[in-house]
Amino acid sequence: MNMKLLKLLSKNARYSVEDLAVMTGMNEDAVKQEMAQMEKDGLIRGYKAVIDWERMDSSTVSAIIELKVTPKAGLGFEEVAQRVMKYPEVESVYLMSGGYDLSVVVKGKTFQEVALFVAKELSTIDSVLSTSTHFVLRRYKELDVELFGEDGDDRGNFSL
Amino acid sequence: MxxxxxxxxxxxxxxxxxxxxxxxxxxxxxxxxxxxxxxxxxxxxxxPWKIRRAGIASLEHSQTRYTSNSGLEHLRREVAHYVKDKYDLTYDYKNEILITVGGSEAIDAAIRAVVCPGDEVIIPQPSYVCYEPMTALAGGVPVIIQTDAEHEFKLTPEALLAHLTPKTKVLILPYPCNPTGGIMEKEDLDKIAEILRERDILVISDEIYAELTYGGKRHVSIASIDGMAERTVVVNGFSKSFSMTGWRMGYACGPAPIMQEIRKIHQYAIMCAPTTSQYAAIEALRSCDxxxxxxxxxxxxxxxxxxxxxxxxxxxxxxxxxxxxxxxxxxxxxxxxxxxxxxxxxxxxxxxxxxxxxxxxxxxxxxxxxxxxxxxxxxxxxxxxxxxxxxxx
The missing domain is CATH 3.90.1150.10 (Aspartate Aminotransferase, domain 1)
Structure with a gap:
């Protein structure tokens, strides 16, 4: 596992192998091999674009759903988490400490669609005791990327 | 008219x-x-946000007055710890450390404190642009040593010896170097120290890039070499290492008899470094490694x-x-x-x-x-x- 390589990829997965090699001081073949290995090991799970969907007309809606759940003997929260995460509408699932158990991020085209999904699908799962839906109104920062405000370079062209 | x-x-x-x-x-x-x-x-x-927050907090607490001429005692103590820890330099915060408006002010005041009309100031080049004009303003004579790519833009003992005269008063040591990226390693500095130890010449060591060295090579300050602390003013600051250029925070460390004169210039020309920036700088030294x-x-x-x-x-x-x-x-x-x-x-x-x-x-x-x-x-x-x-x- 190569921490330097991972850090770079987590910042920008589109760096060329050539640049990655130069920046980490590895040779290109080694970079390719390491990346392939980390993908195979499941350390690297994918490469995606960070998109500011709000700039699109057909914007998507997302909500964070707090689920309170009865854990199953021997399985804990695994079973219900496994079920919840299989829905394509579900973007992420986290087990939480504190006032509720699972935090589920759900995406849809409209508020109604998301609300219906929660009512019909999530809240009807056996071990789910209650749901609480919080819609995302605005994204300011996503995956380390600031989506709000222009953060341009205010330095001039030259200084000594 | x-x-x-x-x-x-x-x-x-x-x-x-x-x-x-x-x-x-x-x-x-x-x-x-x-x-x-x-x-x-x-x-x-x-x-870094922690530093900005410390600046903001100081404003909220109405810490908006002059500080002592030398700078906040707390900050000078932190500087003393920091240079000890990083570069093995020992300075007394009471009379050997001065907080300045960027490294630039420290360089200017140090040159003015020692250079009399006709005194020669040795400046290795290519290097940052301020040394020559500041020398000229003090009435000094800039003596340029051209460093070259072949020697990795280091100051060599041969070049130094060839440019020393009875009028030499100051050696500017601008390493790590803007623009060449050259550094002086321990063994390079040892040879320079060897020459200077016998002479009454002041080294003004501009170490503003000290925290930015690569390849596992840590910066070595000439003042950490035997017999050199007493003939060196170390100039450093927060601009480059902590990304604090606009805060205008620097410092000078040196032997008390020289620092007390530099402090006079600072006292009359500047009064004290910006107070908000000084509070921010304390946070920088304390927790931003x-x-x-x-x-x-x-x-x-x-x-x-x-x-x-x-x-x-x-x-x-x-x-x-x-x-x-x-x-x-x-x-x-x-x-x-x-x-x-x-x-x-x-x-x-x-x-x-x-x-x-x-x-x-x-x-x-x-x-x-x-x-x-x-x-x-x-x-x-x-x-x-x-x-x-x-x-x-």
Whole structure:
């Protein structure tokens, strides 16, 4: 596992192998091999674009759903988490400490669609005791990327 | 109405100072759209939030008055700890440390404290642009030593010996070096110290880039070498390492008899460094090691990228060991540095600084800062590549 390589990829997965090699001081073949290995090991799970969907007309809606759940003997929260995460509408699932158990991020085209999904699908799962839906109104920062405000370079062209 | 003869009013010493060598390019670049610049000598990172927050808190607490001339006692204690910890330097916060308005003020005040008219100040070049004019303003005579690529732009003992005269008063030691990226390692400094230990010469060691050295080589201060602390003023600051250029915070450390004189100049010219910035600086020294480490790693990756990029383009570029500049040779193009930079700016809208802006020894080189994102650097390199293609045809 190569921490330097991972850090770079987590910042920008589109760096060329050539640049990655130069920046980490590895040779290109080694970079390719390491990346392939980390993908195979499941350390690297994918490469995606960070998109500011709000700039699109057909914007998507997302909500964070707090689920309170009865854990199953021997399985804990695994079973219900496994079920919840299989829905394509579900973007992420986290087990939480504190006032509720699972935090589920759900995406849809409209508020109604998301609300219906929660009512019909999530809240009807056996071990789910209650749901609480919080819609995302605005994204300011996503995956380390600031989506709000222009953060341009205010330095001039030259200084000594 | 009678006209004023300004020549009779102005100080000829000041009139003789040449404006900075990049003024012309700056003016051209200002009129152009979409210039992509590698011309800036300051970090692109914002000041770490903890430091900004400390500045804000000091304002909330109405800490808006003068501090003592030397700077906040708390800050001077932190500086003492910091330079001990980082560079093995021992200074008494009471009378051997002065908080200044950036490293620049410290350099100026140190030169003025010791240079009398006719005294010689040895300045290795290519190097930062302020030493020569500040020497001239103090009535001193700049004595330039040209360092070269062959010796990794280090100051060699031979060159130093060849330039020493009975009038030599000061040696400026600008390492890690802007623009060359050269550093002086322990064994290099030992040889310089050997020569200076027998003489009454003051070293002004400008160590503003001390935290930005690469390849596991930590900066060594000449003041940490036996017999040198008593003849050295160490200048350092927060601008480069903590990305705090606009806060204007620096400091000078040196022997008490010299520092007390520097403090007088500071007292009358400046009064004290900005109070908000001093509070912010305490936080920087106390708790921002990780931030500095992260920025250093980021610069290091960009450094590899830009150096490899220039070499691939056929512009021979040594590995800079410190600061955040690449200093490739453009000799292979047959152009002067100035020609190269001007044509590159017009043709491809890429802004780099001609080497001679840092002294005549910079001819044949350009300075390219890597205080820019990887994407920005790659775009600039691509355009420089196209430019080279075109001029070779």
């Amino acid at each position: 009678s006209t004023v003869n300004y020549d009779r009013i102005l100080n000829p010493c000041v009139k003789d100072i040449k404006p900075s060598g990049i003024r012309k390019f700056f003016d051209i670049a200002e009129t152009m759209q979409d210039v992509i610049s590698l011309g800036v000598g300051e970090p692109d990172f914002p000041t 990780t931030n500095v480490q992260e920025m250093r790693e980021e610069y290091d990756m960009r450094r590899r990228l830009i150096v490899s990029g220039f070499n691939k383009l056929g512009l021979k570029c040594r590995e800079p060991k410190g600061a955040f500049y690449a200093f490739p040779s453009i000799a292979s193009t047959g152009m002067t540095s100035e020609e190269f930079c001007e044509k590159l700016l017009y043709a491809k809208k890429v802004a780099v600084v001609p080497g001679p802006a840092f002294g005549q020894g910079g001819e044949g080189f350009i300075r390219a800062s890597y205080c820019y994102s990887v994407e920005h650097i790659n775009e600039a390199l691509k355009r420089i590549g196209e430019f080279l293609e075109e001029i070779r045809q």
